[in-house]
Amino acid sequence: MADPTTTPTSPAAPVSTPVAADTVTVTIDGKAHQFPKGTVLLEACNAVGANVPFFCYHPGLSSPAVCRQCLVDVKGQPKPVPSCYTPVADKMEVQTQSPRALDVRRQMLEFTLVNHPIDCPICDKAGECMLQKHYFDWDAKYARNDGIKVKKDKVVDVGPHIVLDQERCILCTRCIRVCDEVAKKHQLEMADRGDHEVLTTAPGHRLDNPYSLNTVDVCPVGALTSKDFRFSMRAWELTATQSVCPGCATGCNIEIHHSRGKIHRLVPRLNAAVNKHWMCDEGRFTYKPVQAGRLAAPFVAGAPVEWDRALDEAGRLLRAALDAGPAKVGVLFNAQSTNEDLHALARLAFEHLGLAKAYLAGVDEGWSDEILVSADKNPNRAGATAIGAGRLRTLLDLANDLKAGAVTALLVVGSDGVLGKDGAPGALPLDRLETLVVIGTHRDAVAAAAKVALPLAAWAEADGTFTNKLGMVQRIRAAVPPAGDSLPGWEILSHLARKLGATMDFTEARAVFNEAKQKHGFMKAADWGRLMLPVQLRFASTRG
Amino acid sequence: VVLGFQDSEDLIAPDLPTEPIPLNMGPSHPAMHGTVRMVLEVEGERISSADIQIGYLHRCFEKESENATWTQVFPYTDRLNYISPMLNNVGYAMAVEKLLGVTEQIPERAQFIRVIVGEVSRITDHLTCLGASAMELGAFTVFLYALKAREWLFELLEETCGARLTSTYLRIGGVSYDLPDGFDGKLRSIMDRTRVVMEDIGKLLERNRIFRDRMDGIGIITQADALAYGITGPVGRSTGLAYDVRKDHPYLVYDRFDFDVPVGSVGDNFDRYAVRVEEINQSMRILDQALRQIPAGPVMINDPRISLPAKSETYNSIEAMIAHFKIIMDGIRVPPGETYSYTEAGNGELGFFIVSDGTGRPWKCRVRPPCFPATAVLGKVLPGLFIADVVPTFGMINMIGGECDR
Numbered sequence: 025m026a027d028p029t030t031t032p033t034s035p036a037a038p039v040s041t042p043v044a045a046d047t048v049t050v051t052i053d054g055k056a057h058q059f060p061k062g063t064v065l066l067e068a069c070n071a072v073g074a075n076v077p078f079f080c081y082h083p084g085l086s087s088p089a090v091c092r093q094c095l096v097d098v099k100g101q102p103k104p105v106p107s108c109y110t111p112v113a114d115k116m117e118v119q120t121q122s123p124r125a126l127d128v129r130r131q132m133l134e135f136t137l138v139n140h141p142i143d144c145p146i147c148d149k150a151g152e153c154m155l156q157k158h159y160f161d162w163d164a165k166y167a168r169n170d171g172i173k174v175k176k177d178k179v180v181d182v183g184p185h186i187v188l189d190q191e192r193c194i195l196c197t198r199c200i201r202v203c204d205e206v207a208k209k210h211q212l213e214m215a216d217r218g219d220h221e222v223l224t225t226a227p228g229h230r231l232d233n234p235y236s237l238n239t240v241d242v243c244p245v246g247a248l249t250s251k252d253f254r255f256s257m258r259a260w261e262l263t264a265t266q267s268v269c270p271g272c273a274t275g276c277n278i279e280i281h282h283s284r285g286k287i288h289r290l291v292p293r294l295n296a297a298v299n300k301h302w303m304c305d306e307g308r309f310t311y312k313p314v315q316a317g318r319l320a321a322p323f324v325a326g327a328p329v330e331w332d333r334a335l336d337e338a339g340r341l342l343r344a345a346l347d348a349g350p351a352k353v354g355v356l357f358n359a360q361s362t363n364e365d366l367h368a369l370a371r372l373a374f375e376h377l378g379l380a381k382a383y384l385a386g387v388d389e390g391w392s393d394e395i396l397v398s399a400d401k402n403p404n405r406a407g408a409t410a411i412g413a414g415r416l417r418t419l420l421d422l423a424n425d426l427k428a429g430a431v432t433a434l435l436v437v438g439s440d441g442v443l444g445k446d447g448a449p450g451a452l453p454l455d456r457l458e459t460l461v462v463i464g465t466h467r468d469a470v471a472a473a474a475k476v477a478l479p480l481a482a483w484a485e486a487d488g489t490f491t492n493k494l495g496m497v498q499r500i501r502a503a504v505p506p507a508g509d510s511l512p513g514w515e516i517l518s519h520l521a522r523k524l525g526a527t528m529d530f531t532e533a534r535a536v537f538n539e540a541k542q543k544h545g546f547m548k549a550a551d552w553g554r555l556m557l558p559v560q561l562r563f564a565s566t567r568g
Numbered sequence: 569v570v571l572g573f574q575d576s577e578d579l580i581a582p583d584l585p586t587e588p589i590p591l592n593m594g595p596s597h598p599a600m601h602g603t604v605r606m607v608l609e610v611e612g613e614r615i616s617s618a619d620i621q622i623g624y625l626h627r628c629f630e631k632e633s634e635n636a637t638w639t640q641v642f643p644y645t646d647r648l649n650y651i652s653p654m655l656n657n658v659g660y661a662m663a664v665e666k667l668l669g670v671t672e673q674i675p676e677r678a679q680f681i682r683v684i685v686g687e688v689s690r691i692t693d694h695l696t697c698l699g700a701s702a703m704e705l706g707a708f709t710v711f712l713y714a715l716k717a718r719e720w721l722f723e724l725l726e727e728t729c730g731a732r733l734t735s736t737y738l739r740i741g742g743v744s745y746d747l748p749d750g751f752d753g754k755l756r757s758i759m760d761r762t763r764v765v766m767e768d769i770g771k772l773l774e775r776n777r778i779f780r781d782r783m784d785g786i787g788i789i790t791q792a793d794a795l796a797y798g799i800t801g802p803v804g805r806s807t808g809l810a811y812d813v814r815k816d817h818p819y820l821v822y823d824r825f826d827f828d829v830p831v832g833s834v835g836d837n838f839d840r841y842a843v844r845v846e847e848i849n850q851s852m853r854i855l856d857q858a859l860r861q862i863p864a865g866p867v868m869i870n871d872p873r874i875s876l877p878a879k880s881e882t883y884n885s886i887e888a889m890i891a892h893f894k895i896i897m898d899g900i901r902v903p904p905g906e907t908y909s910y911t912e913a914g915n916g917e918l919g920f921f922i923v924s925d926g927t928g929r930p931w932k933c934r935v936r937p938p939c940f941p942a943t944a945v946l947g948k949v950l951p952g953l954f955i956a957d958v959v960p961t962f963g964m965i966n967m968i969g970g971e972c973d974r
Contacts, residue, residue, distance in 0.1 A: 140886045144893045151897055159887065160894040160901075164872045167885035260897050562898065 081108035149246030151260035183231030199239035265503035275492030320508025339523025345433030358438025359386030359402035362488030365513030376526035407491035433459035479510035497550035625969035637899025652689035663909035663920035693914030701963030741869035787961035801916020807835035899928020
């Protein structure tokens with residue numbers, strides 16, 4: 025081993041880090057650390073692994089210091105201070121695990137538990153409950169009090185998506201702050217005092233803002249529960265896969281919570297640049313279509329067949345149309361597809377087949393706000409536009425071309441929004457087509473009109489990337505197995521290309537991504553990310 | 569003299585040279601306990617080489633454990649050495665308790681109960697080994713006698729924990745419930761009757777020519793080999809190694825009992841037989857003392873983070889409800905670290921090397937199966953023996969598939 029005195033980088037050598045003017049030195053549990061001025065003491069403590077518990081503090085919200093669970097000893101202060109409310113100061117000396125700090129925190133827990141109902145077996149939050157976690161970590165003493173618990177209302181319907189249990193509420197006010205500070209709507213309030221204090225809706229209001237389900241996420245206990253998720257699955261049985269919401273062009277980062285091939289809920293995942301800690305209620309229900317009305321097998325002329333036969337038939341039909349006249353063959357891209365599917369389709373259509381007529385479909389525009397919701401309800405219009413590189417025309421152009429007979433054969437990849445919001449045939453005269461091959465996720469009117477319909481894996485079933493409206497290429501991950509026989513788009517297109525005599529041999533989504541990254545400028549900085557095994561919530565200790 | 573052998577059968581037809589023939593014993597062979605495969609090469613009746621192939625009873629014990637909470641591993645340990653499951657329970661519980669740092673806080677009564685059910689299991693283990701080996705040499709009566717005594721003990725254990733084999737009786741921090749009423753008297757009566765059985769077995773076997781011919785001087789394991797292979801337990805002691813974890817590294821309350829560690833002198837099959845017979849006697853000696861000394865008191869550690877609260881508490885207080893929930897659903901939280909803990913099981917030093925990452929389930933749960941090295945040495949011991957010696961030699965090693973293959 026090298027002599028430390030001759031090694032300038034040795035940790036034993038004295039380090040002289042210049043202390044910037046805007047940093048302060050704080051001693052936490054006997055060790056000095058430096059933090060930027062204004063850092064909240066709780067964040068400082070937890071950043072250095074001091075492990076201070078909390079209920080009411082939330083990194084995305086203001087701190088009211090109501091739960092008193094983050095009390096720490098600060099030298100010179102007569103009593104423990106709430107660390108979530110205290111900014112760091114220079115030369116502060118903090119004891120997070122002193123007997124007094126541990127004791128007051130334990131007493132606060134005991135106090136919180138006095139009126140807490142014995143609901144764990146029937147509570148949705150059990151298993152990801154912060155009260156359970158903190159009790160077990162910091163208290164773990166049996167009850168000293170066997171008095172009668174205060175009765176409050178159990179099943180209060182406070183909004184379209186949410187049920188409130190006032191007994192379980194530990195009065196942390198996180199939900200009130202989510203409504204006030206994120207949704208900018210004052211819809212929840214505290215009423216009454218002492219052990220009769222309850223959470224309730226503000227007079228004349230219901231909890232019906234478009235971000236209401238975030239209150240369920242931030243609720244440290246099971247006071248606010250989602251009507252959709254309620255009683256559908258125990259939290260600890262869930263497995264989490266990281267993905268991105270396909271609901272609009274914002275591209276909120278999410279976790280897909282699933283169990284045995286079934287998705288049970290979507291929850292937001294922190295991304296400071298996109299959605300912070302939040303997502304809208306609408307986005308949370310984007311998992312529903314993944315599990316309903318799916319095209320589960322390849323269909324030829326309305327009858328389910330094997331993949332081989334369907335691909336042969338699709339190849340034969342398209343080949344015949346190409347031979348008859350490539351100018352009359354069109355391709356329909358979709359802004360719901362991943363960059364990988366779009367790239368594979370662009371390569372097949374433009375490079376291999378040399379087609380000229382390409383169009384872009386997508387779900388119709390909807391409402392938007394200044395918070396998270398975008399009017400463009402497609403997760404990847406930016407990617408589709410960039411990959412199309414000016415060659416993609418609108419659905420209106422397609423309708424005109426169909427009416428004029430300029431397109432007689434069409435390959436559709438992704439049927440979402442092709443027929444407009446109500447899905448009624450007519451807007452797009454598909455019946456004018458001689459050949460219609462559809463690669464789609466659902467058994468909709470487009471698939472019904474197709475000569476060959478090939479089942480496409482939905483967003484939650486495939487690996488890939490979406491490009492949000494800010495141009496960020498974000499990774500989605502397969503959480504559940506594809507419905508029925510469906511396959512990812514790039515794979516179907518690879519098979520189809522072979523039938524058409526083209527060589528496109530993609531074997532994994534990552535290979536498509538790498539090729540697309542070389543080809544398209546907007547993906548230059550994109551990163552496929554590391555391999556991520558699904559996290560079993562039971563052992564993850566991430567939630568509660 | 570043909571091929572260097574002096575025996576009579578080799579001289580009967582001195583002009584017929586033998587040819588090496590591969591002979592497959594097992595894995596489906598009535599005497600290959602728990603499916604083991606031996607590929608023997610025989611020249612006439614003589615074994616010239618033996619290849620012992622294990623793994624047919626591999627159940628992914630170690631990997632399965634990584635997906636179960638610390639408590640949920642107990643049923644898996646039952647299936648290690650499945651004729652003395654209590655001893656596996658003891659070994660595993662003590663390993664986790666060592667990592668938790670609560671070894672000293674296990675109530676005394678629980679420690680006595682662990683000794684008692686452990687020693688009862690040791691007797692059932694040895695009885696099975698002796699009975700089965702005798703049966704394989706044609707002594708079916710001995711088998712029935714031994715299994716009769718074993719059944720008395722199994723019934724007693726069933727009364728204690730509800731199962732003959734799959735006991736899952738121990739818990740981290742103690743035992744799941746106290747001994748049943750009248751356990752003391754029943755065990756004493758069973759021991760009296762078992763002593764008679766052991767006498768009968770001795771009379772049937774020890775002067776029996778068929779038995780002695782396959783035992784005396786057969787399957788000799790040298791002390792050097794025993795040390796080199798890491799053989800412990802009755803097989804190791806038969807070679808004269810007086811190593812017994814209960815004596816050399818006393819755990820639980822073993823240091824409070826008078827008992828002897830029998831050792832052999834030759835390391836042959838008979839020594840292994842004799843050591844096991846004597847160990848049954850010594851176990852009964854321990855049981856006698858344990859039954860006299862066992863104190864009253866709780867049988868589970870008093871720590872809400874480890875022991876389940878009483879049902880009445882669980883249903884009537886939120887604190888106990890949460891504790892119950894956390895222990896059942898998330899598992900007992902074992903601090904990060906690793907430890908090796910070892911106890912004397914039926915076949916020798918049963919070791920658990922466990923690693924925790926601080927969650928409620930093992931990050932790694934490695935078992936040192938005591939019959940693994942003893943089975944390994946067979947490849948060295950069998951060559952030179954007759955085919956007929958394989959079964960008794962293998963029987964006296966007492967390889968248990970569940971434990972060896974995990």
